[in-house]
Amino acid sequence: MGGSGKTTLARKLYNHKTIKQHFNCQAWVSISQEWNPQHILVEILRQAAGITQKTDEMVSIEGLVDKLRDYLKHKLYLIVLDDVWKKDALEDMLPAFPFENRGSKIIITTRIHEVVEFPDLPHFFHEPRHLTKDESWELFSKIALNHRECIDDYQQIGDFEKLGKEMLKKCEGLPLAIIALGGLLGAKGTTEEWEKVSKVVSSKVMGGRGTHTYGTVKDMLALSYHDLPYDLKPCFLYVALFPEDCEIPISMLTNMWIAEGFIMSQEETLEEAARQCLDELIQRCVVQVATSNYAGKVKTIRIHDLMRDLCIKKAKEQNFLEVFHRSSAPLELDEDATRSQSRRCIIHSYSSISVQIGTQNSHLRSLFIFGVAKVTFYCYELRATLSWEQVYKNFRLLRVLNISSSKTFDGTLPAEIGNLIHLRYLGIRGTNIIELPESIENLRNLLTLDYKSVVYFGRYEVRVPNVLWKLERLRHVFLPYDMICTTGLKLSTLKSLQTLCVVWGKNWMLNEMFTLSSSVKRLRIQGISSKEQLMAVFQCQSVTLDQLYSLHINWISCDENVKLQNLELLCHCNHLRKLKLYGRIGEESLPIQFPSKLKKKRLVYTHLTLPETMKNLGRLANLKYISLSTESYVGIEWTCRAGEFPQLEQLIIERLRNLEEWWVERGAMPHLTSLRIQQCKKLKKLPEGLKFIGSLRRLHIAYMSEAFYRWLNHEENNGEITGQGGEDLHIIRHIPTVTIMPQNWRDLSVGDE
Structure with a gap:
């Protein structure tokens, strides 16, 4: 039954701490009514092996099946195949999974029993039950009453509760119906408004018709749609144009809303007004947050299948x-x-x-x-x-x-x-x-x-x-x-320009950079090849007027170093949250200061040498993501001291060829959840201090030295990692998901992130 909580239950299992500690290899994919076997197999391989790069989907299905099966054959894996509609889809997928791995599991969610009838394979059916009255109220109150905790009038709170529980009876314990009702009432601020909704629910949702429970869900979803403000309805219907189970990029969606003329605003930018519309759709629970970025900002959304069906139906009725x-x-x-x-x-x-x-x-x-x-x-x-x-x-x-x-x-x-x-x-x-x-x-x-x-x-x-x-x-x-x-690409006339990704340096930098619109908030420049071009970046009004939110500069092909005084200009950019620097930085004898409000940072080929510069990185109070890649730091030692990186959640260390010793003191990186270490061939062992970071949930180790693997007692045998665990194993025992790649395993990577 749609809306009974199958995917939610599977996701709770998949993300449970005990489950993550038990399995050393996990992947989640949505199949849906239309599926591409190559795309699904590649995605399972990417997640299971922890590959972050783009991958080649031109490999045949047979080749991908062999590749995935070869990787999984010595793993204890958990694979979730969500929203399967046809048995044909499973027949494409199942040959890739070695069933002789005792303890490995595959979870399949489907509305159709026949889809998973494989007599030769051991299986267990579980049909989610309806929620009890208490469970229904707990779910409903989190959505509809959460923001009313500060109300002092206990009588009013009691009125909300009485009306809410009366309406909940019509939901009959179906989670999606409860969420839809909670989202609708969460937008209502008074008991009078709740009473009006209650009358509609009593007269129209069930109306004494004896509607089947599946119809109840659809009735509640329809009620949520009809309650949307007039200006939000076209924004909601627009979501139906994306494929089923698709994670919808917010930037693409909001820019298309603006292009359609759905967004009007005189007090703020169109992009800000579009974001507010999106936030209201999320608060009303008609769409769901799929992913968020390092700053907690919604990156992609999804929509439930039944809500999407309603979307398409209403859109077709209105010739939308x-x-x-x-x-x-x-x-x-x-x-x-x-x-x-x-x-x-x-x-x-x-x-x-x-x-x-x-x-x-x-x-x-x-x-x-x-x-x-x-x-x-x-x-x-x-x-x-x-x-x-x-x-x-x-x-x-x-x-x-x-x-x-x-x-x-x-x-x-x-x-x-x-x-x-x-x-x-x-x-x-x-x-x-x-x-x-x-x-x-x-x-x-x-x-x-x-x-x-x-x-x-x-x-x-x-x-x-x-x-x-x-x-x-x-x-x-x-x-x-x-x-x-793009040498001659002229852009100086674009006075409303907010995003420019990507332009190449060369003569463009000298001709156009100084006349670039001051409204630019996101800027990415590649291929800077001279000192003059590099200087032009830091002297243009887009940087000096403090409007930038995201800046990405690549001057790898230039022999010049970025001077300290140029980076000091960035320190005055109070709106700057994302910074990616690709190229040498001339530290000379003074450490580098970075913009204090940064939340995401990536350094590549910067050739940092001074420990004090690394200490300054650790002092960035708002930093949540940092990637130190390919000679970004060329020192032999690195110490993360107590109190450094106070908000850091994701850390990537890769291709630091000189790094031999890394120490993490107790109290450093207290909120770290994800750590990736790869291709640091001289790094001898993991820092002892990782065992004090209780928040760490994911660790990925790849392409390290034989000595590094020996400390973990993970030795290679024909490309597979063996061993029961050595002296360093206690450091990572508390981490739920640990992926350790052998030295000679090769993935499908064909490009950068």
Whole structure:
């Protein structure tokens, strides 16, 4: 039954401290009604082996099955396959799991008993029960009454409780119905408002109809939707355009809301107003937080399957959007379906799909094509297949075009894209498009260009014409990391620009950096190759006017060091929270000071030498994430003293070739939860002080020296780690999840994080 808490129960098991201590290898994937076997197998391998880099999904299913099975055969593993709808999906997955591993477990959540009927495999069914009255009230009060603890009027609190318990009877112990009701009432501040909801619940939710409990969940979800403020309803319906069980990136979602015109604000930026809308949807429990970043800021959200079904139903009733999908054979839709007047068309599939359209599609405002290998448009009026050029001619009123992770025939974007003069959002990240046409200069209303990455096999150069300066309304520009031909890219006219990732240095730095808009909050620059270009970064108004939130600078190809006086300018950037520095820093004889408000920091090739500089890093009171990578610190010893890194949660130490001794005093890093150590070949052993960090939950060790493994008594035998534990084992015994990779194990890595 949908909404009975299957996934929640599985997640509680998966994250339980005792469970994490028992299994040394874990992975969680969602299968859903449409699945890509390669993607799922790669994701299981990435999680199980602790791989953080991008991975190659072009390997055959058979090759991935062998790779995963080979890795798991000596592991005590726990794998969760969530939301399985078809037995075929399990038949693709199960050969990758060695069932001879006694004690290893696979948890499968599904609504369909037949999916998991494998007579030859030992299994156990568990159907979650409904919550008791007390359990229902506990869950409900956490959501609906949590912010009312400060109320002094005990009579009023009693009224809330009486009304709440009366309404809870209609939920019949179903967790999703309780959460929906709690989210709805949490937005109501008075008992009078609760009484109005109670009347609606009594008369409409059940209404004496004897509705089946599954219908109760849907009734509660519908009530939550109808209670949304008028301006939030389109924002909520928009979530339905993402695939089932997808983790939805907040930045992409809010930028598309803005492009659609859903967000209005006169007192704050559109982005801030969009975030407030998102926060209200989360508080009302109609969407769920999936992941948060180092600062506790929501990074991705998800939506329950039943809530998404309601979303799609309501959106279709209002001609808001139409979803087309098919995971196997090409699809041809009947004429009635394609002649709907929906303003938005969403297509997602893992293979080919054919969509029938008419020539009168001028009503279409948004077109989304996610992860489609090939899409063709068939015009039933002309009885012919339309080219992309013809499609763009028909859809002249498009405001949003998002073809992320899809593939075009020749790796280009047709010149006819310039016909879409009303376009405000163009999303082509993860496509094979390596060239943009000059005609994009016609897109004068464009607010977001999301061209963040390119997936193209073979030699290529990404080409972006020097016409972006004509698109004066641009607010967010994401360009590929491997774009090498932006020497003449002019951007000085973009006065509303907030995000610029990535531009390459070269002459661009000298010509454009000083005229870059002061409104820029996120800036990433690659390929700085001279002292003059490097100086230009720290002298531009985007840095000196203290508006930056995130700064990423890469000057590895430059022989010059960043001078201390330049870094001191950053110390005055009170809004700066993320800082990534790739290149040498000239410490000379003085230690480096870093911006005090930083929460995330990554250093690569900085060649820090002074212990006092490392001590200054430890004094950053707000730092929650730090990565010290590839010669960022070239000292032989490093001591983390008591009181240092007071808020640090994630620490990555990798490719520090000189580091031999690392000490952690008791009281250092008291909130550390995740530690990754890899390719530090001279590091002799783990610091004894790790045993005092009770918050540590995950430790990943990879590609270390033989001596390091001997201290753990984890020796290699034909690529596998053996041994029962040596003198250092007591240091990490309290850590629930420990992953130790052998020296010669090779993953599927093909790129940087």
